[in-house]
Amino acid sequence: MDWLVPLGTAFWLGILTSISPCPLATNIAAISYIGKRVGSPRMVFVSGFLYNLGRMIAYVLLGVLLVASVLSIPEVARFLQQYMNKLLGPILIVAGMFLLELLKFGGSGSRIGEKMQRRVDRSGVWGAFLLGFVFALSFCPVSAALFFGSLIPLSIKHSSAILFPSVYGIGTGLPVIVFAILIAMGTRYVGGLFEKLTQIEVWARRITGVVFILVGIYYCLTCIFGINIF
DSSP states (O other), X not given: OTTHHHHHHHHHHHHHHHTSHHHHHHHHHHHHHHHHHHOSHHHHHHHHHHHHHHHHHHHHHHHHHHHHHHHHSHHHHHXXXXXXXXXXXXXXXHHHHHHTTSSOOOOOOOOOOHHHHHHHXXXXXXXXXXXXXXXXXXXXXHHHHHIIIIIHHHHHHTTOSSHHHHHHHXXXXXXXXXXXXXXXXXXXXXXHHHHHHHHHHHHHHHHHHHHHHHHHHHHIIIIISOOOOO
16 A cells, blocks of 8 residues: 555656657657558557557666666665655755756757668667667656656665556556557547647646645655654
């Protein structure tokens, strides 16, 4: 029961990452690009699945690398066990400020370059897996704040190098699969759904940012200043 809330948080962070404007536009562009080359609705869906699988594996590998590396160093592990709750407050506040766009840093989403296009063309439908893997590692400001500023600290806090990144990866995949199905069906509602998801993402990101800041303030008051609110 104690794991349900953090696991749900990891899943929500994955969904929020996937529907953020930069990753969402990249996801749709990649699936559409591949879909034009595979020739059948079934293969468009397969390419969407492989693209999503590539993203998931990239997130899991990166999460395992970061979390396992940190936890494998005894001094760092002991430091985090002692101070993680104190660090979590400021981390959540900063992540929330990025989500609310109170803080910004440069960067943008990936584009399919000529070299990548040629490699995808040679790989056929398996090129979708390659695109998913590469694009997952090309973070934009919002996805970087969600992954590095929220998921990784959450994984470290619960000493989970695989489970939390995996759940996060599954969350990032749901909207991708939906769009793959819609594109495979040739539906004309893709553009409208994209606009609606963009509007939903704005409010979802703002609400999540406010919650992060409030939870961060709570951790700061209780764990750093020793103030019992409840």
